[in-house]
Amino acid sequence: MIDAARCRADFPLLQGQEHGHRLVYLDNAATTQKPQAVLDAILDYYRTTNANVHRGAYGLAIRATEAYEAARERVARFLNAWAPEGVVFTRGTTEAINLVAGAYGRANLRQGDTVVVTAMDHHSNLVPWQILCQEKGAALRMVEITEDGRIDLSDFGQALERQPKIVAFPYVSNSLGTVNPAAQLIRLAHAVGAVVVVDGAQSTPHLKVDVQALDCDFYACSGHKMLGPMGSGALVAKPALLEVMPPYHGGGEMISKVWDDHSTYNTIPHKFEAGTPNVEGAVGLAAAIDYLERIGLDAIAEHEQALAKAAIERLSQIDGVVVYGPRGHRAGVVSFTYGDVHPHDIATILDQDGICIRAGHHCTQPLMRRLNVAATARASFYLYNDLEDVEALATSLVKAGALFGYVPA
Amino acid sequence: MDTSPPEPKLSALYQELILDHYRRPRNKGTLEHPTYAVSLNNPLCGDEIDLQLLVEDAVIRDVRFVGRGCSISQASASMMTHLLKEKSVPQALTLAGRMSAMMQGDDAAAKDKALGDLRALAGVAKFPVRIKCALLPWNALTDAFKSRA
């Protein structure tokens, strides 16, 4: 396992206390903390390099542009993108998916067409498709999940019989921790001619991703979930698709020539980056990738799996606790309920012990309905968590149970 | 930073009376002929309430709720419905104001006998993110009087 204590030393916020206790941060699926190296990179950018990019004719502006484009290349290498031009910087996963729906989807979807999503999709990989389908008179087909929280492959097959134009799914579920067989799903979807959009919000931070090996068409991710700054993220796409797509937002930077009544557009990826971009975000994201690769994505995945396994074992010993999602291979996300103690109450009680978990529907209301719960409590791990954190979680959970009259295990 | 031991605060929050209302909610269900009905939810945590009132001559003759959510929101709904019966509409709105004051840490409101069992929820004021849970049914009440069934 990773030396989590040594990693923690790199994260200023994790040195702090909460309600007089060591801070145990277990809400990494929502967002992660930032190492000093990322904070330094952002500060350094503003101290030494800041100017508007792609515009100025002076040295500083050129250096700012170089830093921004170097960050793009860093993201491209990290995910093995087809080309740096295939990396469009966005505010995160949500904006990346909206870009695909708003530009690719709007241009290519017709009345009567089908878009396929799954019952475990985050609202950000569902609502943009709902909006698009409503606008186009297209059908939205939601693939069911199995009892143990996997995409139901036979239902996926049936959905593909409708020859959907677009298939969207999450590589890793933020509510269940399921690691979906992405390459297989993509192959199946391509066989019926669909374009595939992968929500990589929860996979990019936690396992080694190679978009060319996956062979998806679009891949979305968020920098803030992988040690990078908020408001950073990317859409990674096959350049040939981006080339023929209409623009998403209009404005500066995305144009080539502007006349009174029409314009021609810039080359990719700039065609999709209207306005002044989040340069500090890109620079911080590149620093986050450096940090992650120093530790190694395979080591991170292994570390989190070990923590998830330990957490599931430990929580399952507590009478009344139900853990959701697959039992075997899964990511470091553990959703659970505890008797009739509402997840919101669990989160409040754990907070008093310095433990941060998420309670709610995790932006997956259709999934919650299928699990037949209004909400779950969710602990999600990262490289700076260790078995001590798992034990702190279990101990505090027993305390929560005791407050509600459950007999400690 | 708060370094006080957490237990007293937590046990003030999760008093037996609150857990009793959470587990055995009073007035849970629906009315046949409500004069006011409103649904409210808290999108952040998914707490939900459907509140129905039967008002005759500006007096609340009956009140029921159906809801899903945390102990604080459900106990608050149960206690509120218990308290509202046979109260006039202006009285009910005054109580909503007292409840809101108590959630803002108003000590006098927290001692106001008019709030009945709801005084057990005074401890919620120390947990800012939970205040909206306690006020959810009360917000439904004030909304209801803005809209007819």
Ligand SMILES: Cc1ncc(COP(=O)(O)O)c(C=O)c1O
């Ligand atoms: C699976 C999944 N998809 C999409 C998102 C949305 O990401 P963001 O809010 O960074 O755009 C999240 C995180 O909230 C997520 O977990």
